[in-house]
């Protein structure tokens with residue numbers, strides 16, 4: 001009996017090794033230059049990624065292939081082959097012109113958890129229907145409608161910054177920006193007052209922190225499985241959202257929708273628009289409301305908080321740029337009767353350039369949905385192949401952006417549109433929330449600069465390094481700054 005069990009194990013082991021070897025032979029068989037993978041993570045360097053997708057490692061892929069003079073290269077994430085595109089023209093072609101062959105992202109979702117099913121992960125016609133439905137929710141008219149609410153949320157930050165300025169405290173900038181973006185997203189999307197500044201343990205801030213920063217060994221194992229073995233994970237119904245986060249968020253949304261429907265409450269927020277869509281006969285059930293509001297909440301606060309944090313850090317290090325930006329802000333306020341309208345905020349040129357210098361996303365993927373031949377090449381990309389856009393690699397390539405590590409908003413003064421720049425993706429599946437994000441970041445930066453001088457803090461350990469495990473750029477070290485009130 002023991003011998004038979006040993007033979008069974010040995011056979012399964014040998015079959016598994018042969019299967020993995022076969023999978024790792026994919027790019028060789030297709031004659032595509034590739035990086036040698038190692039089981040189980042393939043070419044990813046991060047064993048326990050903290051999120052849904054790979055991150056900084058894509059810059060390494062980009063640099064490796066670029067050093068070999070290549071325009072495309074093959075890598076493996078887990079055992080799945082991924083094609084890395086280096087040529088900005090190829091990137092634009094698949095995102096825009098030949099979008100129909102690359103509609104999906106292939107980011108993990110499972111129907112067993114509604115929190116994982118939303119616009120980022122939806123595929124094919126399901127995604128198309130959602131995109132049509134929600135495009136109007138993000139129109140510039142709707143942004144203007146939310147502008148005052150967002151501006152109001154900024155005032156929540158003032159007592160904290162005033163107090164820190166008076167007591168000369170070092171401020172944890174990401175935490176402060178995340179409290180603002182959480183309040184703002186909570187108010188404009190869910191119509192709730194999050195009170196993140198008043199209560200450090202406020203429910204929504206706690207949820208956001210939990211989702212992006214706190215992973216138990218079980219959560220990490222789930223993330224490992226869903227990133228490296230998505231097909232098996234799907235069969236097993238494994239979710240990549242922490243159970244506690246799911247439970248709390250679902251309850252919050254269900255209770256709010258039920259309350260509003262029962263009491264006929266109408267508000268100027270996204271949830272209200274979704275409830276109205278549901279009432280108007282659109283196909284929209286509670287699971288969909290949960291998934292979409294969850295992605296608006298998570299995509300809405302973390303990325304904007306990162307860009308705001310890093311821009312403030314750079315401004316503290318570059319006094320001249322800070323003074324120049326403050327001058328523009330004060331002039332704009334003065335020209336508008338000491339107020340800041342939506343139009344005047346969006347019209348500030350140097351502010352726009354400063355924000356453009358810190359795009360927070362490292363990469364985004366596409367999946368080939370029908371066999372595709374690249375123009376001017378013999379390569380046929382097979383249906384089902386994942387394609388990685390190495391955004392960080394492209395944005396920090398000195399051939400396009402000289403001295404790329406130096407923060408220099410002037411490089412966006414008269415940017416050549418041919419240069420690769422994909423902070424919000426591109427084409428029909430670009431970021432639906434880009435207007436919202438820019439408005440939110442600009443409100444924070446303009447109002448801070450008008451009221452405070454931002455200074456470096458000795459508590460920030462430099463040089464700052466990007467955490468390799470995250471998909472949105474996060475520094476390993478916390479960023480602290482000092483704020484000095486301008487009277």
Ligand code: HEM
Nearest residue numbers: 119120296299300303304423424425426429430431433437
């Ligand atoms: C600085 C802030 C932000 C950045 C840098 C950012 C970046 C991105 C990127 C790179 C993509 C993928 C685009 C592609 O595949 O072509 C994306 C998609 C998306 N983003 Fe954002 N985003 C930001 C803020 C927001 C906000 C505020 C929201 C919503 C409130 C949002 C909602 C979404 C959604 C729903 C998608 C999926 C769109 C689709 O598949 O149709 N994002 N974002």
